Every structure is written in C-alpha cells, then in structure tokens.
Amino acid sequence: MEIVDCVQTSLRAVGKDEHWIRDWIVRKPSRLGLGDLEIRRHEIVRREHHGGRIDILAYRREVNTFYEIEIMMDDSDADHGIRTLAFWSRERLKNPDANHVAVLVSEALSVKYQSLLEGLPQVLPFIGIDIKVLMLASKKRLVAILPSIIVQSRDVTIEIGDSANRAAKSLPFTGAESAEKNCPKNPYLML
Incomplete structure (x- = not known):
C-alpha cells in the first residue's frame, strides 16, 4: 500500500x-x-x-424521518443556516406525522458559527456535516472528499457507514474531536 501526502483544498x-x-x-x-x-x-x-429553495429532501423509511438538507460551498453563512431552518419548519407542517431533521452540509461548517452550531442541536433536531476536500499527491489528479458529522442532536438516530446491515444507533456527540473518531475510514475519491 502506498501512502501519499495530501493538501486540503476546496471544491471550487x-x-x-x-x-x-x-x-x-x-x-x-x-x-x-x-x-x-x-x-x-x-x-x-x-x-x-x-418562496425559496432547498437542495435535497431525503427520507429514511425505517425511522419515518425526513432530512431537509441544505448544501453550502466555502464558508458557512447565516443565510444558508436560516434557509435550512425555514425549510425544516415548512416540511414539518406539510408532514406532521413524520420526524424531521435539519441538515447543513458545508466545506467550512465548524469555523465561523461554531457556538451557534453547538447550541442548535440542544433545541431542535439538527445535524451539521463538514466536508473536507483533499488533493492527493500522486501522478493522477486525485481528490478525496471526506464528509464528517461534526454536530448533531443527541436524540437523532443515524447509521454509520453505507451498510444497511449495521444496527442503527444514536451517536451523542458534538464537536470536532468526536467527529474524528467517527469519520469514514475510506473517503470518497473523484478523478
């Protein structure tokens, strides 16, 4: 197995x-x-x-939960955070018999609004996912994308990894040090 150096970059x-x-x-x-x-x-x-727009509306049948997912490039900003919560609220009204989780995905989620992000999961079902983009030093131009859950509500049940055979479990953690323990072992590569 070859181990190569990498440098953090951005999707842009x-x-x-x-x-x-x-x-x-x-x-x-x-x-x-x-x-x-x-x-x-x-x-x-x-x-x-x-009006407005939401990036992704996802559903997980076994726990009857909708995920209102907002995606953001570069640094987090208040507009995307408010948009995430607004759509979470509207979808809850449209489907009141289901659970709903607001999800914000960003390349720099943990930097600018860290105290706000750590407080949100204490009052509503919220998950913050930080995306790291790594340029690998190799002959081919390879980039790894590593999504990490850095903050989430304690009562939100998720499943780690891609396997449907793994048992669902609650992951009560917030903060970057906990996210490092739960990162996928194989980041996703793109050419």
Missing part, C-alpha cells in the same frame, strides 16, 4: 460547484453517514409561503 479549486456536490450526494446519499436515505426531491423551489 478543483472545478466543482454546489450543483456538483448536490448531484454527488443524490447519486449515493449514504455518503453523508446518515444511513440509507431515499431522495424524495432535490433542487426544490417553493413559491408558497415566501
């Missing part, structure tokens, strides 16, 4: 945009580490109740 630096990362997640939603999700809709435009 390797020529990818928010639509690319959305499609990457839609093709294989288990990459987020939330279990076997069924994508109900993506790039949803809402005109009623002040």
Whole structure:
C-alpha cells in the first residue's frame, strides 16, 4: 500500500460547484453517514409561503424521518443556516406525522458559527456535516472528499457507514474531536 501526502483544498479549486456536490450526494446519499436515505426531491423551489429553495429532501423509511438538507460551498453563512431552518419548519407542517431533521452540509461548517452550531442541536433536531476536500499527491489528479458529522442532536438516530446491515444507533456527540473518531475510514475519491 502506498501512502501519499495530501493538501486540503476546496471544491471550487478543483472545478466543482454546489450543483456538483448536490448531484454527488443524490447519486449515493449514504455518503453523508446518515444511513440509507431515499431522495424524495432535490433542487426544490417553493413559491408558497415566501418562496425559496432547498437542495435535497431525503427520507429514511425505517425511522419515518425526513432530512431537509441544505448544501453550502466555502464558508458557512447565516443565510444558508436560516434557509435550512425555514425549510425544516415548512416540511414539518406539510408532514406532521413524520420526524424531521435539519441538515447543513458545508466545506467550512465548524469555523465561523461554531457556538451557534453547538447550541442548535440542544433545541431542535439538527445535524451539521463538514466536508473536507483533499488533493492527493500522486501522478493522477486525485481528490478525496471526506464528509464528517461534526454536530448533531443527541436524540437523532443515524447509521454509520453505507451498510444497511449495521444496527442503527444514536451517536451523542458534538464537536470536532468526536467527529474524528467517527469519520469514514475510506473517503470518497473523484478523478
């Protein structure tokens, strides 16, 4: 096995945009580490109740839970956070008999609003997923994408990894040091 050096980069630096990362997640939603999700809709435009857009609406049947997923490139900003919570709230009203979890996916989630992100899961079902993009030093141009759950509500049940055979379990953790313990062992590669 060859071990290569790597340098952290961004999706923009390797020529990818928010639509690319959305499609990457839609093709294989288990990459987020939330279990076997069924994508109900993506790039949803809402005109009623002040309009707006949500990136992905996913559903996990065995726990009757919808995931309202907002994707953000670069640093986190308040607009994406508010949009995530607004769509979470609207979807709860549309499907009141199901559980709902607001999910924010960002390349720099843990930097700017860390105290807010650590407080949100204490009052509502919220998951924050940080995406690291690593350029590998090799002859081929390889980039690894490593999504990590860095904050989540204690009562949210998820399944680690891609296997449907693993038992669902609650992961009560917040903060980056806990995320390091629960990172996937094989980051996803793109050429």
